[in-house]
Amino acid sequence: MSQQTTTNIFDEARQFDETDGLRRFRERFHFPVRSDGTQPLYFTGNSLGLMPKRAREYVEQELDDWSRFAVEGHLHARNPWLPYHEFLTEPMARVVGANPSETIVMNGLTVNLHLMMVSFYRPTSGRYKVIIERGAFPSDQYAVESQIEFHGYDAKEGLIELTPRDGESTLRTEDILETIDREGDAIALIMLGGVNYYTGQAFDIRAITAAGHAKGCVVGFDCAHAAGNLELKLHDDCVDFAVWCSYKYLNGGPGGVAGAFVHERHAHAFDLPRFAGWWGNNKQTRFLMGPDFDCLPGAEGWQLSNPPILPMAALRASLEIFDDATMQALREKSLKLTEFLEKCLNDIGDGRVSIITPTDSSQRGCQLSIRVGDKALFEKISSRGVIADWREPDVIRVAPVPLYNCFSDVAKFADILRECLAK
Ligand SMILES: *Cc1c(COP(=O)(O)O)cnc(C)c1O
Numbered sequence: 001m002s003q004q005t006t007t008n009i010f011d012e013a014r015q016f017d018e019t020d021g022l023r024r025f026r027e028r029f030h031f032p033v034r035s036d037g038t039q040p041l042y043f044t045g046n047s048l049g050l051m052p053k054r055a056r057e058y059v060e061q062e063l064d065d066w067s068r069f070a071v072e073g074h075l076h077a078r079n080p081w082l083p084y085h086e087f088l089t090e091p092m093a094r095v096v097g098a099n100p101s102e103t104i105v106m107n108g109l110t111v112n113l114h115l116m117m118v119s120f121y122r123p124t125s126g127r128y129k130v131i132i133e134r135g136a137f138p139s140d141q142y143a144v145e146s147q148i149e150f151h152g153y154d155a156k157e158g159l160i161e162l163t164p165r166d167g168e169s170t171l172r173t174e175d176i177l178e179t180i181d182r183e184g185d186a187i188a189l190i191m192l193g194g195v196n197y198y199t200g201q202a203f204d205i206r207a208i209t210a211a212g213h214a215k216g217c218v219v220g221f222d223c224a225h226a227a228g229n230l231e232l233k234l235h236d237d238c239v240d241f242a243v244w245c246s247y248k249y250l251n252g253g254p255g256g257v258a259g260a261f262v263h264e265r266h267a268h269a270f271d272l273p274r275f276a277g278w279w280g281n282n283k284q285t286r287f288l289m290g291p292d293f294d295c296l297p298g299a300e301g302w303q304l305s306n307p308p309i310l311p312m313a314a315l316r317a318s319l320e321i322f323d324d325a326t327m328q329a330l331r332e333k334s335l336k337l338t339e340f341l342e343k344c345l346n347d348i349g350d351g352r353v354s355i356i357t358p359t360d361s362s363q364r365g366c367q368l369s370i371r372v373g374d375k376a377l378f379e380k381i382s383s384r385g386v387i388a389d390w391r392e393p394d395v396i397r398v399a400p401v402p403l404y405n406c407f408s409d410v411a412k413f414a415d416i417l418r419e420c421l422a423k
Contacts, residue, residue, distance in 0.1 A: 009344050009414060013407035016340065022333050022402060025325055028053055029251070029404045032387070040385045041409050041416075045401035046197075046225060046367050047389055049251030054317040062313045083283075085307040091319035095250070095327060096223065096242070097233035098261050104299035105312065106279075109224055109245040109258040110139045115302055116241045116260060117147045119272040120218045123188045127216075128153050131179065131190045133171065134161035137197050140222055144191055160187065169356035169371075170201040170363075177211045184215025194226025194242070198391055200357035200367035202230055206237040213238065224248060227259065228322065229365035231331045234261045241266075249401065250322075252315035257308060260299060267298045277304030325403060333402040334366045340407055341368055341400055344414030350421045353377075356395065367399040380420040386413055 017023060029050040031039050042050065065077035074081045085105050093103040106112065121130065128151065130144050145155035160183055162171050180190065190212040195202045205221060212219040220241045226232055228249030234242050242261040246252030266272070274295075278286060280303045282294040295301045322330075338361065345355060345368070352373045357364045371394050372378065378390045388398045400410050 009347070009411045010408070013340070013411035016336065016407035020333060020406065022325055022329060023406065025321065026404045026406060028321055031404075034385060038385060040387045041413050043386065043388045043398045043400060043405070043409075043413065045251075045404070046229075046248055046397065046399035048247055048254060049228075049249055049318070049401070050404055051253065052251055052314075052317040052321055054320070055253065055314040058313040058317045059310055062309050066309075079313075081307070081309050084309055084312055085303070087316060088312060088319060091316075091323050092259055095232070095319070095322050096227055096244070096259070096261060097231065097237075097327075098235050099264055101267060101298035101300075102235060102261050102264050104260050104262075104303060105246070105257050105315070106260065106303050106307070107258055107305075108255070109222070109243055110143055112243040112258050112260040112302075113140065113143045113222065114147070115275060115304075116220060116243060116262075117143070117189070117191075119266075119269075119274045119302070120220060120241050121147055121151075121189045122218075122273070123148070123151050123153060123158075127186055127188050129158050129160055129183065129187045129189075131160045131162060131183075131187055131192070131217075133192055133196055134163045135196070135198055136161075136193060137222070137224070140191070140193070162192075170196075170199050170358055171203075173204045173207060173363075176203070176208060180208070180211040180215060180217070184212070184217055187212075187215065187217045190217050190219045192221055194221045194223035194232065194244075195229060195365045195367070197225050198369060198395065198397075200225075200364050200369045200397070202226065202358075202362070202364050204363075205232070205234075205239060209238050209240075223259075225367070226365065228327075228330075229334070229367075231327045235263065239263060246315050246318075250315070251318040251403075253311060256311050256315055260302060262299045262302065264298070270295050270301075274302060275304070279303035279305055279307075321403065330402045334400075335361050337400045337402055337405065337407060337410065338364070338366050338368060341398065341410045341414070344410060345370065345417070348414065348418045348421065350418075352421065353417075365399075366401055367397055370396045370398060372396055377417075377420055380423070381413075381416055384416045384420065386416055388413075 065073045088105040089100045093100045148155045148158035209219045218240045223244035227244035245258045246256040276293045280301045357368045
């Protein structure tokens with residue numbers, strides 16, 4: 001690689017950064033600092049999003065109110081704790097393209113996945129199968145298999161795992177739709193990721209949902225890698241249910257509170273089986289503490305427990321940023337940022353690295369998954385101050401996040417990767 005080309009990517013990055021309307025959002029986040037005082041290049045917002053600076057203030061305010069009001073904070077905190085989850089509902093609904101009544105922030109992601117499957121995976125002997133992606137995130141795989149077994153079926157027989165064609169790394173939409181069409185009569189539930197965590201492939205939520213519904217299947221998505229990354233339209237796409245976590249692209253903090261979506265056509269489906277808890281009960285009568293469960297309509301009716309205020313306070317700080325930036329603008333920048341990363345990687349032109357994420361940008365979010373010869377390259381770039389992540393057996397995942405990554409970050413990363421390959 002000539003010096004000339006290297007200079008070009010830095011110039012190009014600088015120009016992109018200068019005209020980037022979202023550039024100022026970077027200042028609203030804390031970046032980690034290495035032991036030598038330098039700032040690493042952070043590309044793992046797909047794993048743990050950076051901390052919004054205001055998160056500390058928001059959490060401290062709740063700590064402060066706890067110290068001042070104790071139990072009376074439920075009603076008298078500046079943001080009363082009893083209805084606290086409601087402060088998150090609308091901004092979260094905007095992030096995932098849902099109506100507020102379809103959206104709830106609660107629990108952890110895998111917990112929500114189970115709660116949704118309790119209601120929406122209703123197998124019968126003739127129709128009990130579940131479609132997932134081969135190589136789905138392990139928690140999803142375990143959750144789905146254990147649900148199949150819970151209903152008395154054999155998990156291996158009950159699972160249909162979508163697999164790429166020989167020699168290919170990602171799934172073709174036509175193959176997904178064809179499988180649904182072929183096997184649909186035996187399928188109770190289609191449960192895919194919105195974006196696959198490993199390959200970075202984004203699935204066609206609308207087409208898959210329509211194909212599933214045409215065959216009488218329930219269709220749910222795990223949007224852990226899609227929420228805050230793609231411009232989701234869960235309502236318009238008619239998805240039955242979805243779940244996601246808040247600590248990846250949503251910057252809600254480690255172990256942050258997760259989200260769930262239930263389409264409004266199920267808002268009054270009180271005949272569905274569900275695991276109930278007191279927070280899903282009618283708000284007017286909840287504190288009468290009566291023995292009979294009076295289920296709230298909409299997504300709120302799936303709540304179990306009173307909301308965890310401290311992690312929700314941190315998430316509020318982040319969701320405000322999403323409201324200021326808007327998903328539409330974020331996605332617009334994201335497309336350019338990832339295309340720039342792709343171009344820089346292709347320019348390196350080294351056969352030892354290849355991108356397995358689809359080249360069609362409508363089939364991916366911000367992440368590119370780079371297949372490399374061996375882990376040594378990952379260790380080299382890490383020692384040069386790149387925070388990316390390694391996924392066995394041979395992939396480095398790199399996620400330039402439009403909220404806080406800039407084009408110059410990408411150029412620096414590509415330059416480090418080029419140098420490490422040259423050595
Ligand atoms: C991150 C992630 C999880 C993690 O589950 P938790 O319950 O939040 O620990 C599960 N599934 C997918 C698809 C993920 O990306």
